[in-house]
Amino acid sequence: MIKKYRQGAYYGIFFLFLSVAPFFLTDFRAGLLAKFLCYGIIAVGISLLWGYTGILSLGHGVFFGLGAYCMAMYLKLEASPSGIPDFMEWNGITELPFIWTMFKNPVFAIAAAVLVPSLIAAFIGYVTFKNRIKGVFFSIISQAVVVVTVTLFIGAQQITGGTSGLTNFFTVFQVPLTDSGTKTILYYVTVFTLFLIMALSFGLTKTRFGKILIAIRDGENRLRFLGYNPTGYKVFIYALSAAFAGLAGVLFVLQVGIISPEMMGIIPSVEMVLWAAIGGRFSILGAAAGAILTNSAKSYLSESYPEFWTIFLGALFLVVVLYLPNGLAGLVEKVKLRFAKKEKKEEVKHAGDSLVS
Amino acid sequence: MQEILSCRNVMVDFSGFKALQGVNLDVKKGEILFLIGPNGAGKTTLLDVICKKTKLTAGTVLFDGKISLEKLPEYKIVHEGVVRKFQAPSIFIHLTPFENLEIAMKQKKGLFSILLAKMSRLEKEKIDSLLNKIGLFDVRNETASSLSHGQKQWLEIGMQLIQEPKLLLLDEPIAGMSGLERTKTGELMQEISQICTVLVVEHDMDFVRKYSTRVIVMHEGKVLSEGTMQEIQENEEVKNVYLGRSG
Secondary structure, eight states, X not given: OHHHHHHHHHHHHHHHHHHHHHHHSOHHHHHHHHHHHHHHHHHHHHIIIIIITOOOOSOHHHHHHHHHHHHHHHHHHHTOTTSSOHHHHHTTOOXXXXXXXXXXXXXXXXXXXXXXXXXXXXXXXHHHHHTTOOTHHHHHHHHHHHHHHHHHHHHOHHHHOGGGOEEOOOEETTEETTSHHHHHHHHHHHHHHHHHHHHHHHHHHHSHXXXXXXXXXXXXXXXXXXXXXXXXXXXXXXXXXXXXHHHHHHHHXXXXXXXXXXXXXXXXXXXXXXXXXXXXXTOHHHHHHHHHHHHHHHHHHHHHOTTTHHHHHHHHHHHHHHHOTTHHHHHHHHHHXXXXXXXXXXXXXXXXXXXXX | OXXXXXXXXXXXXXXXXXXXXXXXXXXXXXXXXXXEOSTTXXXXXXHHHHTXXXXXXXXXXXXXXXXXXXXXXXXXXXXXTEEEEOSSOOOOTTSOHHHHXXXXXXXXXXHHHHHTOOOOHHHHHHHHHHHHHTTOGGGTTSOGGGSOHHHHHHHHHHHHHTTOOSEEEEESTTTTOOHHHHHHHHHHHHHHTTTSEXXXXXXXXXXXXHHOSEEEEEETTEEEEEEOHHHHHHOHHHHHHTGGGGO
């Protein structure tokens, strides 16, 4: 009971902090925080997939990127008065490719941003998990998917914008994107989305389904002999976390205003895993906070120590990997446990005192 | 008595090593059948074949007179009511005993059924009463990693029971247990045999003597002899390959 109450308190503090943060931050900082919140959404999905189910995906950048591109296509069309994006005109294309025409509809674009990543994840997941490919082998496959996707996006320059990606958006639903009012609304939409995603994920871990996820992590084969076929479960959670990443992509592109193949490549994909690791992959809140803290540290360090910041960041990763296997959330838990033990000891002492007297 | 399981000419070939060389064996409904034999006789391999952990090279495993187990994937064999307990306790250590039983419980185990599953009062009572039976009610909300070895074994037996099996396969259920724990496990097993058939691999002869209804001796991948413990003990051949050794 007390534990439940405490969890609620942590979540309360976290969201209270996020709700009031814009009042204390400059526009620039608030913009950065909004970006980090998108990363937080990805980290929550990674926590479910890796922390709870034990599946390490090193390719979530792709799902993030696909979501972002879907939204970016809509924004780009809205920013192209001639009906054809500028980079296509430079390439001598006079008619909008069929695949782009569908993205004139914002509802379609947002739905696709969530569905395309999850369907692709479901397909990759089904083929690999059904054939009982797991562990490192799955991680390697997920990396290969990143390489393939990035190469395809760069190669199909006429329809993807190539290495420079999609940018120069002006309005969303006819409202200017750079307005501070729009920015504030988008920020709170992001906070609310993060809240929904975290509530859904946290709730999911408390159900019987959540216990099956942990059982898959701790003994997939064992679970088979209890009458479960883990394939469906793994495909589902992989697709769900891909959908989260896609949704994060939508919010990212709206607030950051650009998406390029580089942003969905190997390095961002690995970084996503690090956010969850640093925050604590066994905790939904830990993973989300990890994404925000890691990226804040990254931007603070790169501004203050432009020459050494990568070394600091590397040291931070090393410390976490070596000394905090459960991340920052694990550290909080540890400290709390130590205090709890002390309290208990004191209680015993007092009991002893009263016995003597 | 009717056969619940019939193995016919079961062979397993581990790339050259013939672990099972044509095993013919019947398990009768309601009995506690013990499999004994020296190390490497193929006892555990036979259990592995029945639950599909190991694929057989030749032969058939017929369950309930009509279902060919060798053609089903592991989880479907479980759905038919054949449940296996492994030698090392393989419970889920990051879940509590209650949660371990919750997921093991007989229920629809597909993705969507589980996503929508809610703990009903009936289910909770079922789990609680089983927790009492296996003596883990007081620790039901601790993480399973903190249980003692014996408690882990019982939890696992509990996890097999709550699946309401028709045939329970136990691999050395009392290995590493203290005397008191052994007695308790034996009693639990006798209680289980009221509701299902039990096939046990065990090395401890006192335990076999006390709780078996029938014994099968295996040697070098074949069935050597079968009968009651008394008959087995008087069998010269068995004495030579197995019992004689321990004096």
